[in-house]
Amino acid sequence: MEEYQSALNVQEGIEQPVSVNPYFKRKKATRRALDVDDFVRGILSHDRVILSQAITLVESTNPEHFEKAQAVIEQCLPHSGNSVRVGITGVPGVGKSTFIESFGLHLTGLGHKVAVLAIDPSSERSKGSILGDKTRMEYLSADPNAFIRPTPSGLTLGGVARKTRETTILCEAAGFDVILIETVGVGQSETIVKSMVDFFLLLMLAGAGDDLQGIKRGIMEMADALVINKADGDNLGKATAAKAQYKSALKLFPPNANGWEPIADICSAINNDGIDNVWNIICQFVNLTKSNGCFLKQRDEQLVTTFHDWVDFTIKNNFYSNNAVKNKISELIQSVKDKKISPYQAGTQLIKSIYQK
Amino acid sequence: MEEYQSALNVQEGIEQPVSVNPYFKRKKATRRALDVDDFVRGILSHDRVILSQAITLVESTNPEHFEKAQAVIEQCLPHSGNSVRVGITGVPGVGKSTFIESFGLHLTGLGHKVAVLAIDPSSERSKGSILGDKTRMEYLSADPNAFIRPTPSGLTLGGVARKTRETTILCEAAGFDVILIETVGVGQSETIVKSMVDFFLLLMLAGAGDDLQGIKRGIMEMADALVINKADGDNLGKATAAKAQYKSALKLFPPNANGWEPIADICSAINNDGIDNVWNIICQFVNLTKSNGCFLKQRDEQLVTTFHDWVDFTIKNNFYSNNAVKNKISELIQSVKDKKISPYQAGTQLIKSIYQK
Numbered sequence: 001m002e003e004y005q006s007a008l009n010v011q012e013g014i015e016q017p018v019s020v021n022p023y024f025k026r027k028k029a030t031r032r033a034l035d036v037d038d039f040v041r042g043i044l045s046h047d048r049v050i051l052s053q054a055i056t057l058v059e060s061t062n063p064e065h066f067e068k069a070q071a072v073i074e075q076c077l078p079h080s081g082n083s084v085r086v087g088i089t090g091v092p093g094v095g096k097s098t099f100i101e102s103f104g105l106h107l108t109g110l111g112h113k114v115a116v117l118a119i120d121p122s123s124e125r126s127k128g129s130i131l132g133d134k135t136r137m138e139y140l141s142a143d144p145n146a147f148i149r150p151t152p153s154g155l156t157l158g159g160v161a162r163k164t165r166e167t168t169i170l171c172e173a174a175g176f177d178v179i180l181i182e183t184v185g186v187g188q189s190e191t192i193v194k195s196m197v198d199f200f201l202l203l204m205l206a207g208a209g210d211d212l213q214g215i216k217r218g219i220m221e222m223a224d225a226l227v228i229n230k231a232d233g234d235n236l237g238k239a240t241a242a243k244a245q246y247k248s249a250l251k252l253f254p255p256n257a258n259g260w261e262p263i264a265d266i267c268s269a270i271n272n273d274g275i276d277n278v279w280n281i282i283c284q285f286v287n288l289t290k291s292n293g294c295f296l297k298q299r300d301e302q303l304v305t306t307f308h309d310w311v312d313f314t315i316k317n318n319f320y321s322n323n324a325v326k327n328k329i330s331e332l333i334q335s336v337k338d339k340k341i342s343p344y345q346a347g348t349q350l351i352k353s354i355y356q357k
Numbered sequence: 358m359e360e361y362q363s364a365l366n367v368q369e370g371i372e373q374p375v376s377v378n379p380y381f382k383r384k385k386a387t388r389r390a391l392d393v394d395d396f397v398r399g400i401l402s403h404d405r406v407i408l409s410q411a412i413t414l415v416e417s418t419n420p421e422h423f424e425k426a427q428a429v430i431e432q433c434l435p436h437s438g439n440s441v442r443v444g445i446t447g448v449p450g451v452g453k454s455t456f457i458e459s460f461g462l463h464l465t466g467l468g469h470k471v472a473v474l475a476i477d478p479s480s481e482r483s484k485g486s487i488l489g490d491k492t493r494m495e496y497l498s499a500d501p502n503a504f505i506r507p508t509p510s511g512l513t514l515g516g517v518a519r520k521t522r523e524t525t526i527l528c529e530a531a532g533f534d535v536i537l538i539e540t541v542g543v544g545q546s547e548t549i550v551k552s553m554v555d556f557f558l559l560l561m562l563a564g565a566g567d568d569l570q571g572i573k574r575g576i577m578e579m580a581d582a583l584v585i586n587k588a589d590g591d592n593l594g595k596a597t598a599a600k601a602q603y604k605s606a607l608k609l610f611p612p613n614a615n616g617w618e619p620i621a622d623i624c625s626a627i628n629n630d631g632i633d634n635v636w637n638i639i640c641q642f643v644n645l646t647k648s649n650g651c652f653l654k655q656r657d658e659q660l661v662t663t664f665h666d667w668v669d670f671t672i673k674n675n676f677y678s679n680n681a682v683k684n685k686i687s688e689l690i691q692s693v694k695d696k697k698i699s700p701y702q703a704g705t706q707l708i709k710s711i712y713q714k
Binding site (some may be wrong): 073078081166169246249252253300304307318333336337344347348351 | 430523671694701
């Protein structure tokens, strides 16, 4: 247990005692920081301490770290991609942590190495989402074949998305072959997760109305599978009925270009019921899309999307972080709301105020 | 009929004989082009010739026209907004033109003034979408209380969206109180239309499978009403069954923040059956959302969205129209696809190659 405990600690990027890892110890003795080669060698030899530190590097907002992180990612890139990337979403209360714990343990039991990442910006929460409360995934945290990484704190959604994409590359290069990316299903994060995973899983609860309030419209149509959790005890009948309803609803959606028909099913994460079935569904999906070429096609498209997102993000970021823009923008938005000025005129004024300096 | 015919012609921005409009004639005699005041006065006096010319000005890509168009829009802005803006989407074959014709004539019959705009970029079609084939809306085109404006040609989707938003302002200032914005339901246009209308109507066909192929996933959840057209003859039974299915499917979607429950219904545009009902649904929606404050709230949000879209569009457009970017980008995308370079590295290279000059 102590070994697991220290493995857990290092995932938080806290400076480690040299005893944790002899490789790290050796380096520690000769230089202050790992260089790019150290990181790459460590990751490719599946060293989870180095992996953790590399992720911390990727998450750093220090511009000096950026160059180094990019160099590490470049070198890991040829060793990445050999995984199934699964996005998991559902409102708070759907039992996401319990599901990921059961599901993750099922996968490690099958011999997989599972990395769990999260994509929601942590601003609303004190620190990170996963492992903010360590007891949330007690057993999976302690599994040597699982790697759980909390959401980096203090970043925007765009920033978290980029870090998560990069972290996925590092985890794959470090031998993790199932990447689970968690999101809470209430914001824009789902569209972003959809653009970085192979399979998108929506967890639901039985019972209409209140239970659904939190899920954003449009998410249901993104799902490759819709699994109703907490299908146990008194709730089993309701869950089974909901499954039938969702099943016929999913049929009304236009078909996916990849030939996959989204599946509705039930599970009980807490009782470990139906968890194996979820993995079977994902395997069916992977088999189908690999055989018809859509799996790799989607990944290629995602790479190009990532490129464009990153360029767009950077040029927008450069613009909006300009002090002149910051000073002017809220006043202009107010004028737009007050109908004193058209949105186009306001936008043009904002842009001119920058570029004509 | 001749009067209608000339009214139809001027909508295409073709130079008119001076006999069409005495106001225009007077101006023609004294100067070559209308000035801002001429445009505004003409629009506010509901002069459809001037309105047409103002729209042509808005659509112009000449930078000189841009300033003038913006000035016209600014002055029309306080007179705009007094309308119901309805987005109408559906795949080709769903009978959209027939529907808009029936629906538009129903509305003018009730005393409304109806403007029909279109949002899809016309690149794939020879010239504009609506009125490319004038026979598509033969009777509505000839109705003096209807104004049909084809999609401007040669613009990107973002460009068309901006023009359509601006054209809506001009049409409203010219007294049109129902604005119908048509889109084909196969691309990204729906999200954009959704961001500029009060009510979003999805036209469908009965029968699953092939008929639905064209509708993009996610659109169904955007719809405020889903109306199955061609519910006539042998098709009536199938349409009624489909209505029941969609009705229960819509219940499974998370509720709208504005309290509206999307409605599934049928109509036959060609037989004029159920067309009045569609308008009743829209009126119910408007009453509900006006009484709970969501109608104006959504419009205010749309103004702010428009502002941000326009700023983002302009800074992106400035970047991507830079020749150095144009020359470098496809090579970089190829390297990303070939996994020679990460999307982030490629993006950073692209941006640096511009800003470090």
